[in-house]
Amino acid sequence: MIFVRLSLIVLVVIAAYVRRLPKAKALILLGMVLTSPLFVYQFTSQIYYFWWFVIFLLWSAVLFSKTKATTIFAKVAALLITAFLILHNNGLVDSRLNLDRERTFLINNKFEDKIVKFQQQATYMPYRLRFKVFGTWIVAVNVVGRTFRFLGPDVLMNIIGVGFVALLVIGAINKGIRWELLTLFVGGGAAALARDPNTLTYFWLWPALIIISSEGMKRVGTRLAIILFLLNFAYILVP
Amino acid sequence: MTRKTTLIAILAAALAGLVIRLYQVGSMPPFLSNDEVSIAYDAYSLARTGRDEHHHPWPVSFESLGTFKAPLYGYLLAPLTLVLPNSDLTAKLPSLTAGVLTIIIIGLLAIEVTGKNEVGAFAAWILAVSPGHIHTSRMVSESNVAFFFLILGLYLFISGVNYSRRKKTKMLLSVIPLIASMYGYHTEWGLVPMLILLLTATYFGKKKIKSGLFFVGAGIVLALPLIFDYLDRLGTSARANSEMLWREGRIIKLIDSQKFLGAKLLVVIKVFLSNYLSYLNPDYLFFGGLRLLPGEHPYQIGLFLMPLIIALIAGFISLKKNLKKQHFYFFIGWLALSPVVPALTQGGYNLMRNLVSLAPLSIVTAVGLFELWQNRRRIAIGVIAFCGLFLLFDSIIYLHHYPIELAASYQGYEPVARYLKPMIDQGVIVKIDNRFGLSNEHVGVPYLYFAYYEKWDPAILQNRVVTKEGTVYKNFISATQIDWQKEKIVPGRIYVIPCANPPSPAVKSKLRLIQSFTDLSGRGSFEVWRAI
Numbered sequence: 133m134i135f136v137r138l139s140l141i142v143l144v145v146i147a148a149y150v151r152r153l154p155k156a157k158a159l160i161l162l163g164m165v166l167t168s169p170l171f172v173y174q175f176t177s178q179i180y181y182f183w184w185f186v187i188f189l190l191w192s193a194v195l196f197s198k199t200k201a202t203t204i205f206a207k208v209a210a211l212l213i214t215a216f217l218i219l220h221n222n223g224l225v226d227s228r229l230n231l232d233r234e235r236t237f238l239i240n241n242k243f244e245d246k247i248v249k250f251q252q253q254a255t256y257m258p259y260r261l262r263f264k265v266f267g268t269w270i271v272a273v274n275v276v277g278r279t280f281r282f283l284g285p286d287v288l289m290n291i292i293g294v295g296f297v298a299l300l301v302i303g304a305i306n307k308g309i310r311w312e313l314l315t316l317f318v319g320g321g322a323a324a325l326a327r328d329p330n331t332l333t334y335f336w337l338w339p340a341l342i343i344i345s346s347e348g349m350k351r352v353g354t355r356l357a358i359i360l361f362l363l364n365f366a367y368i369l370v371p
Numbered sequence: 372m373t374r375k376t377t378l379i380a381i382l383a384a385a386l387a388g389l390v391i392r393l394y395q396v397g398s399m400p401p402f403l404s405n406d407e408v409s410i411a412y413d414a415y416s417l418a419r420t421g422r423d424e425h426h427h428p429w430p431v432s433f434e435s436l437g438t439f440k441a442p443l444y445g446y447l448l449a450p451l452t453l454v455l456p457n458s459d460l461t462a463k464l465p466s467l468t469a470g471v472l473t474i475i476i477i478g479l480l481a482i483e484v485t486g487k488n489e490v491g492a493f494a495a496w497i498l499a500v501s502p503g504h505i506h507t508s509r510m511v512s513e514s515n516v517a518f519f520f521l522i523l524g525l526y527l528f529i530s531g532v533n534y535s536r537r538k539k540t541k542m543l544l545s546v547i548p549l550i551a552s553m554y555g556y557h558t559e560w561g562l563v564p565m566l567i568l569l570l571t572a573t574y575f576g577k578k579k580i581k582s583g584l585f586f587v588g589a590g591i592v593l594a595l596p597l598i599f600d601y602l603d604r605l606g607t608s609a610r611a612n613s614e615m616l617w618r619e620g621r622i623i624k625l626i627d628s629q630k631f632l633g634a635k636l637l638v639v640i641k642v643f644l645s646n647y648l649s650y651l652n653p654d655y656l657f658f659g660g661l662r663l664l665p666g667e668h669p670y671q672i673g674l675f676l677m678p679l680i681i682a683l684i685a686g687f688i689s690l691k692k693n694l695k696k697q698h699f700y701f702f703i704g705w706l707a708l709s710p711v712v713p714a715l716t717q718g719g720y721n722l723m724r725n726l727v728s729l730a731p732l733s734i735v736t737a738v739g740l741f742e743l744w745q746n747r748r749r750i751a752i753g754v755i756a757f758c759g760l761f762l763l764f765d766s767i768i769y770l771h772h773y774p775i776e777l778a779a780s781y782q783g784y785e786p787v788a789r790y791l792k793p794m795i796d797q798g799v800i801v802k803i804d805n806r807f808g809l810s811n812e813h814v815g816v817p818y819l820y821f822a823y824y825e826k827w828d829p830a831i832l833q834n835r836v837v838t839k840e841g842t843v844y845k846n847f848i849s850a851t852q853i854d855w856q857k858e859k860i861v862p863g864r865i866y867v868i869p870c871a872n873p874p875s876p877a878v879k880s881k882l883r884l885i886q887s888f889t890d891l892s893g894r895g896s897f898e899v900w901r902a903i
Contacts, residue, residue: 270669277658284652286645370637
């Protein structure tokens with residue numbers, strides 16, 4: 133546990149260094165990470181230390197790398213491994229990437245049954261078209277919707293704190309953050325497939341969250357940063 | 372885009388909006404709800420007697436079902452009930468009209484705040500095809516009418532921001548529709564004062580303090596009847612008292628668990644922020660905000676068409692660039708303030724309470740679509756094309772599937788009322804079981820439906836008598852439930868019961884089934900039995 137917490141602190145320091153944040157802002161960013169509910173409350177034995185080390189190295193490579201090839205390789209590898217770990221943590225896939233359908237949201241609340249019911253009601257079109265129109269793509273739409281629900285500001289607020297969310301939003305506007313946003317989205321999407329997404333999912337998204345928020349810290353003034361930190365801190369005072 | 376072309380595009384959006392809102396308006400929502408029929412009946416009673424259902428003369432709030440509704444809708448509907456038949460369409464007319472006019476006004480408002488005609492055209496079309504706005508325009512929605520007056524007031528004010536003498540009058544007169552919207556719905560009670568202060572601070576400033584004071588003062592004077600009525604209703608079950616989030620049981624427990632005042636306040640702030648941010652969650656806006664189907668259902672529809680999420684994101688990114696400098700701070704304030712009042716209420720997502728957010732979000736989305744059109748035209752064309760596809764798909768879900776899925780939860784008393792009218796007029800005693808639904812899980816207000824559709828004399832409701840058998844309205848008895856074990860069967864009497872409460876074998880020999888009714892899914896809903 134200490135190792136993992138320390139590695140997060142190191143990641144913050146690296147992100148602050150690479151972004152060339154002033155010391156005050158770097159400290160504030162570190163403070164926000166240390167006071168986020170995810171850092172304070174979320175640590176269990178379900179963390180795969182080896183894979184966390186790999187993720188840490190890959191994102192550090194993303195931050196430090198000066199060659200395009202290395203950066204692309206590190207980003208793609210980090211994204212794929214993150215997605216796999218999230219799927220695995222939520223019990224959706226095993227080590228051989230076999231999908232466990234019973235654990236997906238399709239089985240939850242008879243989701244699939246409701247799709248079939250609507251297909252049967254749609255007597256105004258031929259059966260094959262009904263299946264294709266009302267079946268396949270509505271699942272994709274729902275996955276996207278659940279992803280946004282999982283990554284929505286109201287949910288993230290309770291995971292990382294309201295100040296952190298504000299930094300994320302400000303940082304997300306930057307074009308250079310696209311890959312980190314994609315990682316968030318893919319990771320959230322992987323979790324959204326689950327019947328009951330595990331909050332440990334957010335843990336694997338820490339590197340992307342830290343990098344995006346460091347970008348956001350660049351754009352805000354020190355006073356606003358302090359206010360956001362205080363908001364974050366106040367949040368963990370009341371469970 | 373020229374001004375003329377823009378106006379044509381906006382009018383076309385309004386026409387399209389009218390067609391979409393009118394098409395099969397009787398199929399979805401299939402029937403009026405409790406609140407809707409209450410408003411309709413109050414309007415009918417007001418037009419004929421100057422009093423509402425509960426005998427209050429020219430009320431500032433309608434007592435209704437104990438919720439003390441805002442009055443504007445009732446007063447707008449009242450004169451219509453004098454010339455038009457008592458039907459669902461008549462009841463929905465003010466909301467429908469307000470919905471269509473809002474499409475035009477939002478387009479004009481978008482032009483004023485951005486200075487770009489294209490944004491105005493886009494904003495009008497976005498609202499015209501917004502599932503959230505379409506749904507509220509097809510209902511008896513006080514919120515929709517209040518929304519129209521709010522946008523009208525903002526448009527008059529913003530369009531008058533040029534400080535020429537004539538336009539300053541426009542700015543000051545805008546307080547009338549703004550305050551009128553407060554008479555329309557409770558969300559505006561909180562939002563409009565905040566907006567008035569924001570407008571005053573942004574546009575009047577120190578140099579025009581007299582005008583600013585007049586603006587605020589006129590608002591207070593016009594709102595006085597509402598303020599006095601609210602103070603009068605403190606301690607009642609009026610929505611303004613009972614719906615606030617600090618009155619929710621769960622929140623009360625959380626507050627009580629904290630020792631210090633600061634911590635208690637923090638609990639309320641946390642819950643408020645969570646509610647506030649949930650109204651900005653893309654899942655709510657684009658995937659499931661309409662929440663018409665219960666629980667986790669694959670066919671939920673959002674408040675906006677799903678492909679527009681791309682335009683919304685683009686809009687937020689390019690907002691500062693595309694808004695007129697003088698309107699930037701006001702617009703951000705308006706956007707930020709819109710979900711505040713809904714976030715202060717309990718019960719989770721509520722479309723009616725948060726309808727006000729559709730306006731600034733439509734404009735942001737329009738800005739995004741404009742930006743995409745200018746710089747990434749293919750993406751813009753793709754978004755528009757997919758919007759067309761989603762509009763078609765959502766329409767099929769909304770018009771065909773939703774009525775079937777939701778049939779059992781709607782109070783389908785209209786056909787029953789129309790069927791029984793001749794018998795009730797002849798003085799036959801009718802007793803009705805107030806429950807409905809597949810397993811009698813809902814409790815209705817059938818007397819209001821009968822009173823509205825059959826055009827009862829308002830004196831009948833005003834002179835209701837509460838007895839052990841139920842509430843008696845002349846020869847109509849509204850019972851909480853009919854228990855066949857205890858019911859004394861009176862020959863000649865008519866019994867209206869939900870299909871889930873059929874007569875027991877012991878009494879069936881004394882009764883004869885004379886008519887049965889089905890809901891929109893084809894399942895049995897009500898049965899009419901006559902005692903032999």
